[in-house]
Each structure stands twice: as C-alpha cells, then as structure tokens.
Amino acid sequence: MTKTTVGAYLVSRLHEVGVRHVFGVPGDYVLGFMDQILESPIELVGTCNELNAGYAADAYARLNGVGAVCVTYAVGGFSLLNAIAGAYAERVPVIAVCGGPNQRDREQRRLLHHTLGDYDIQVEVFKHVTEMSVLLQDPEEAPGQIDEAITRALRARRPVFLELPADIASQACVAPQPLPEPELLESDVDATREAVQEAVRMLSEAKKPVILGGVEVHRFGLRRELEALIDHADIPVATALMGKSVIAETHPKYIGLYCGALSEEYVRATVEDSDCVLSLGAWMSDINLGIYTAAIDPLSLVHASADQVRIKHHYFDGVQLGDFLVELREALPAGAGGPRDIEPATRVLDQNFEANPADEIRIARFFERMNFFLTEDHVVLADAGDSFLCAGDLIMQEKVGFICQAFYCSIGFTLPGALGVGMADRSLRPVVFIGDGAFQMTAQELSSLIRQRVHGVVFLMNNQGYTVERVIHDGPYNDIQNWAYHRLPDAFGGAESAVVRTEGELEEVLARIEAVPDRLYFVEVQLDPLDCSAALKRLGKEIGRQQGLS
C-alpha cells in the first residue's frame, strides 16, 4: 500500500477540496507541518497574529468555498478561538489545524511551554464552536479522522478543528485515495412534495408574492437555483442583510435590502404588504431582521431554511433547501408572480451623483457616491457597525461579492478579511468599509495587505469612537484614542494613503484610486462624530431599549 505521512495526507486533502492558501502564524509545535505545506502547491500566508489569520481564512472561505488556518498550540489556538466561533455562528467551513506537543510529552503531562497541565483542554474547548474537534494521535486512525472532519465541514458549512502533535505530522500513514463525493443530505421525499405543493398553492393564489433571499442560499451554493426560480416565476426579490448579493442586484426583479424598520420604505412596504413571502435561507436573527422589527404576517409566510420548511404554523422536517428550491421551480407555473410594476433597486443608479466640493463628507452622501465607484471587480467587506448598515444599500453588480458578519458581528473582521479575499482571487479588488474602533482591533493586518500586494481599498470611516455603542448608550468608554490613521501605511511598509474631509477631496482620491488599480489604497474618511446613518439611529435605539439602557 502506498504510504505518506499524516501531515502530507492532511495537506493533500486540503488541496483536493480547494484550499490554495493557508493563513497562519508559526510556532515550534507546528513548524514541521508548515514545512509540509511549503512542499505542496498550497501557499502559506503569514499574518501578524492568530485571530487575524482566522478572520482571513473565514473571508477566504466565503469566497472560495473553503478556507484553512494553521497555528501553534494553546497560545495560537486560544487566540484563534473567536474567529472560529464566528465561522461557526455564520456557517463558514474553515479547517483549523493546530500543532501540539509530542505524544510522549502529552502522556507524561510534562510542563512544556504553552501547556496548562491538562493537555486536552484545547481540543475540548474547540468542540463547543466546531462541527468536529479531534486530536490526531494515531497515524492509523488519522486519515479517517481527517476525511471525516473535512467532509463534515463541507457538508454542514461549519469549521472543524484538528490538533496535530508535532511528532505525528511526520509519521507514516496510508496515502489518500480520491475523497468520495460527499453524500448529499437527502430530503424526505413525501415531506418535500407536500411542502412544495402547499407553497405552490399559496404563491399561485397570492396577488403580491415576494421572495426574501437569505444567507443560506450562499452557504449551500444555490445562487443559480435562486436566480432560475426568480426568472421562471417572475417574482420580485428582496434580500436580508446577511443574504445581500445572493442575487445580482442589477437583476430587474431585485428590489433592495429588507431589514425590518431599517429598510428603505419602498422595500419595507413591498415585503410587509405582500400576501405571500417566500423566505429562502434567511436567518431570523436580530440585526438581520432589523432587531426584530420585521413585520411579516406568519400566515403569509413560507420559510425554508437549511433542512426545514415552515408554513404558517406547521413544519416539514427533512426538506433540504436545495431540493425545495428546485422542486418548487419545477412545480410552479411560469410567470406565477403575474404582471406587476416593481421598482428595481437599480433605481438609485438613475439619479446622478454630483459632488459639492466644499461640503464636509456626510456618511449617507459617501455611500451614495460609492454606488458609482464600485465596479464588477470589487468585493465589498463591510464591518459590523454603521459600515454594514450603510453598505447594505449599495448596489452590488453582477459579480460583486458582499461580505459581512451581520450575525456574529465581531468588529475588526474585515481588515484581515480583505487579505483572505485578496488571496482567494487575485483578479478581485477587496473594498473595506470599517469604523475606527473596529480598525484598531486588527489594525496590524494592514501590513499583511501591503506585504502580499493585495490591491484593495480600505475606507477607514473615522468618527472618533465606538459610534454604534454611542447610539445605543453613550459613556466615556466609547471614546478611543484618535490615531493619525493615514500615516500607518507608511509605517507598515508603504502604500498609497490619503485623508479626506470634503466631497471635493473624496473625488480627487477616488480618481487616483481608479488610476492605480493594481495598488493598495488606504483612505481615512474624517466624519463628524455625531454623523451616522438613520438606520443606525433606529437600530441603536432599539438595542438600547431591549438592554434596558435607554
């Protein structure tokens, strides 16, 4: 039987499922495995710290379908935890590999550096935030465990954690056979048929049906199926915040973002006045639905999620979202949505944007301008906070991706995230919108964007503090140190950098950015500390009320 090593087996499997870059930070327990990566076609991409490596791998996976990260024991693993928890919450398949002390040391529980007495703590901790967390301690069992972990990560769209002791990485094991196609989860045929029939009846009888596209359409790779359904049935579609860009936003049936009370009035009215809302993979989470201000009549709602369909007050278990989507299209008469006047979201592009050069930049105006800046080659990364609320109303062109962590909401995610996007597809230009408080969390990763020559654009929205918290409930804890942000690119190795305060200055910088499409550009946008979107004001007030703070 052909032999390989456990580490090489794992590297080979990562490559096979589509991992081309592994993000990470070295440490003595993992150097051997890193050597095995270097010997493979996979590129190892260093980051400044482990949390940032995890964020990069998460964003990479959102674009690429799967991502991977590699760190050392305990100090590395525990620093990575929050990124993996975020991937778990938002269903992103990140394969985390962590070095570990040699088996012999583990058995003797020696007091090695980075250890805590009990060597099993790390793998136990990760069980809470992964689909599978396992110690690879036996070269005979390791190939099966690796295959199981990777298969489960891809099937469940969740992270997994593999702890690989330094001495096991180089031990012999069987060479990998081609990974069998992951078995698709099968739907309950009868339940699916019944759910589809009921949905068809409701949609056919409705006068004003609407589709609400959600995040799971992206996670389970169903964007084409969604588009086919819309085209076939001629039903207008809105998306929830996390589902933004699951349909090309220039599509004539796309009407805009639905986010409860935070939505534009036209979108809100169209969704909430609908007599049949077909919700496809949207999460009923707080921010996604405007802090539960969404007002969709449950008697008009067909809510399909990963493996369940809910209609009115009854459930169909074991109905896979993909099967439901396909069978619904087949069963629904063409043009079931009927002839209807709708206003496509692209309506905002009809209005020209005219800069007022002397005016100070207001955040609402800034994002209006962005609609005319973004092109097909951009991927937008909007950080948690006013950035993602404002960016939600941008129009994503055909190929434009939109990445945000609108459920887990870990601020600072998008800066390392841009590194992930930049490595996943060199032809795309990541465009980051991030507040100053968020930026300070992960600021050093700007240096990795420079180092890897990612030709992204970072818009640092400087409103001097944690503006979201200010809106919820203000106090001195929301003040932060004001940095000369635009000087950082120079300190980190050099990149184009600018600071803008007026609409005229912004226009000049945007022209320069367009003129150097192959370079990283950092722009500090100076805003009035009290300037924020109307949506954020509504959101903050609602959160404050729920927390009893206002």
Added chain:
Amino acid sequence: MTKTTVGAYLVSRLHEVGVRHVFGVPGDYVLGFMDQILESPIELVGTCNELNAGYAADAYARLNGVGAVCVTYAVGGFSLLNAIAGAYAERVPVIAVCGGPNQRDREQRRLLHHTLGDYDIQVEVFKHVTEMSVLLQDPEEAPGQIDEAITRALRARRPVFLELPADIASQACVAPQPLPEPELLESDVDATREAVQEAVRMLSEAKKPVILGGVEVHRFGLRRELEALIDHADIPVATALMGKSVIAETHPKYIGLYCGALSEEYVRATVEDSDCVLSLGAWMSDINLGIYTAAIDPLSLVHASADQVRIKHHYFDGVQLGDFLVELREALPAGAGGPRDIEPATRVLDQNFEANPADEIRIARFFERMNFFLTEDHVVLADAGDSFLCAGDLIMQEKVGFICQAFYCSIGFTLPGALGVGMADRSLRPVVFIGDGAFQMTAQELSSLIRQRVHGVVFLMNNQGYTVERVIHDGPYNDIQNWAYHRLPDAFGGAESAVVRTEGELEEVLARIEAVPDRLYFVEVQLDPLDCSAALKRLGKEIGRQQGLS
C-alpha cells in the same frame, strides 16, 4: 436589609480586594455594568481589543496582587480567552467579567448578535481555564457566587470568569458585608514538621547548600519570608527564570539566574555541584529549567512547591509553602550555610561598560549596557523569546520588578502588560524588551500607553522575524513584514521615538530617556537578523531536537 444591585455589588467587591483599574472594551451587553464601574472609585481603562485588555489585567495583577478585565459577550469573551489561559497557566488572579444577553432572550435562545445558538458555550469554555466560571443568573444567588469566585481566585492565585447578563446587572440584591478574611489553607502539622526536620538535617550536613527561588514565592506573597530565611541561614540563592526578582538581586547572597544549560557557568556550577539544593516554589517546566537541561541530583534536592514537599524520592502532601518556609527558618541554626566565598550577581556591575560609538549594537552588549540604565523605579517586562533570555541576566535592584511569561510564553504579552504596570503604580516606569514578531501581535496597544500617559520605555528589538523559531528550525514562515516601527508612536498619537543601530546612537537615546522621565519613549533597536544570545542558540537547538526538527 440594605440593598444594592448585582453589578454594584461586584464592583464593590472588586474595590474591596484591591482592584483600582479595570481593563476592557465596551459592547452593548456590558455597557450597564461599565456605567456601574464609572460610578465607583475604580477607573475603567479602555484598550484596543480584548486580548490586550486581558494581558494588561494580568500584568497589573502580577504587581498589584489582583487584576480585573471587563468585556462583552462572545466576541469579547472568546477574544480574551488566551490571556485568561495564560493567567491560569502562570497562576495570576485575574477576575474576568463578561456581559451577556438578557435572561429572557437566553431562555428563548433567540438568535441575537454575538450568540451561537447555545448561550452556555462561553461559560463552559472558561471552565477549562479558570478556577471558577459561573453565570450570574439569579440576583439572590449572585452575591454568594461573586464572593466565592473572588475568594477562590485569591486563594488559588488563578483567574475566574463571571458572566453577568445585561438585565441582571441592575437587579437588586443584598448589600455586601465585609468580605471575610480568606481562610488560609492549613498545612498538615505532622507532615510539615517531618519535612522540616529532614530538610534541616540535609542542609546542616551539606557543605555547599544552595537555595533556588521560584515563581510561587512571588505568587503566594512570600518574598520577605524568603529573604528572612536567606539572611538567617546565610545560604546563597539563585532563582529560576520565572522566579527572577523574588529576591533583590543586589542581595549579597544572590548569585544569579539558574536555567540549566542556559545559565552562566558560575551559577550552573554552584547549583549543580551543590550537595543540597533547596528549591522553593520553582516550577519544573521546560524553559524555566533550560529545556530540562537542569542537572540537579535528586538525592540532594529538597523541592517545596505550593502544597507539597518532595525530598529525594518521597513526598509530603499538604505542606503549604509559606508554613514550610517559616518553620524551616525557625528550625535551622543561624548561619547554617557556613562561611563560604560566593560571587554575588552584582559582580557584573563592577565591570564598567564603555560604549564603542561606531560599533553596531549586538544584543549581548545591549543587555550589558542595560544593567547601568535600570534604576529602582523600573519594572522590567521581558517578552517571550530572546528578550527574556537576555533580560534574565540583568541585575534587578531592590524594588525592581521583573515580569515575564516564561511558562505560557504568549508572545506580545508585554506591550499591553506595560499598560497594566503603568496603571498599577504611576510612580514606576515600565521598561519593555520585545522582539519585532511579538510586537506585531499586539502593536496597537502602544496607543493606549500614549493615551494613558504611561511614562514607560519600549525597546523594540528588531531582528526581522521570529528569531526563536529561526533558531529552532528556519523557514520562510519566520520572515515577517519589516515595519518602520519608530514611526508608529506618531501615528498612534505622539510619543518620543528613536531608532538606533550603533552603540553611540544608543548612548544618545539613553541620555534623552533619562532626561524625560515623565514621558513614554519608544526605541527601535536594529539588530543583525542572525544576532541572538548564546542562550537562545542552545535553547533553540534543544527544542528543535525534541520536536524532531533538526
């Protein structure tokens, strides 16, 4: 019965046990509790991210006896985890408080931002790395749980974790009564007497006894007892790396740092040729003992740790280190160490340091020079890596503290650590020695040192990469982006900054630092990438050998 609120009760208890500063990052689930801190005499000190807040609280606790940190749910808690794991490994009592969703939301398992479905994950995860991790969900039970957690943290010298839901913080509970003196752990009287008698016999018969002072002398507040024993018995003393500065290093009986094969030859010979080594609270961990190159004859060893004494091959359980120290002094004849010529560690101060202005700075020379720079008002923070190996040989004056994470070894710890030291005692000047790879991990916290006007000195030892890893096993993963480090203070808000490459430049900068004792000073020390201490070369080779990498 007097009433207060759960949050105010907790704040009051923190203040009572000596917490004067709480480090943290705001988030909506914890804003209410932060308001309660603001209403108290305790100062809330913001950091750029949660990991750094945890490191600051850890270093604060090492100086102050106890520290505290406060963050928001999940995104905050999980980002903090590695700092708490470090405090757990190194026995530092850090009280971590984390906000949480309202109880009603928790019961309904609503999909709130920052949550992961199962609301209990966070408190479960922290059970692995704390003395106690508890959800304060009942205002009646909370006071007892808070008292138990704080008492256990102080007794065990370990961190604890308290999750405080947003709505519970403001609910009424009984007002605190004075916290009872924590019951000291009692020694087994007979076992202690027997162990002391045997130790006295061995020490009295020995011709060349030596004491090895360890970290637990610091953690259990036994520095005076150790000094009293040394003065009484006239026995020379060395310290392990983690125990550095448990005895004033200008003490005439202090001979230097013992770290196995990494030690100076004189110290190594004195310890290893001794016919009775009395080890007091030293951890038998890898780096602490020179990666197990320590060669102390077990037949000559009396090894007392927190609650156990081991002599030769037998154990005495239930012997508290403090009781053993005191009773040993009482039972040991004065001058038991006998008349002996020893070379005190201060011998290195007898040699003058003469700068060679044109010479490039070598790391060994740099640390030789530091012995003449450090004063009584300094606290040294030496980051994991060559920084702590070199700094180990510095002479700590009477009051000088020495802080390093030599067991858990999480790089980047000392920069936020300096914030903790600076807040713990405004009269002290923290002096950080940190490598460039470590600095990049937590670089943004330099801005908090500026913001809080900490008049510290940061020596950034720039040798272009992860030098420790290079020595263990080199590869491209050990390269990092080279920053213009000295420009960062300017970007972060302004501080004195310099870059030095020659001994002459170093002299000029040291003179300026001494001239502005009330200001923060940042110095980038440019070193040859291949320049490292002889100790590191030995250490790296040994680790590499053990990991099978060389």
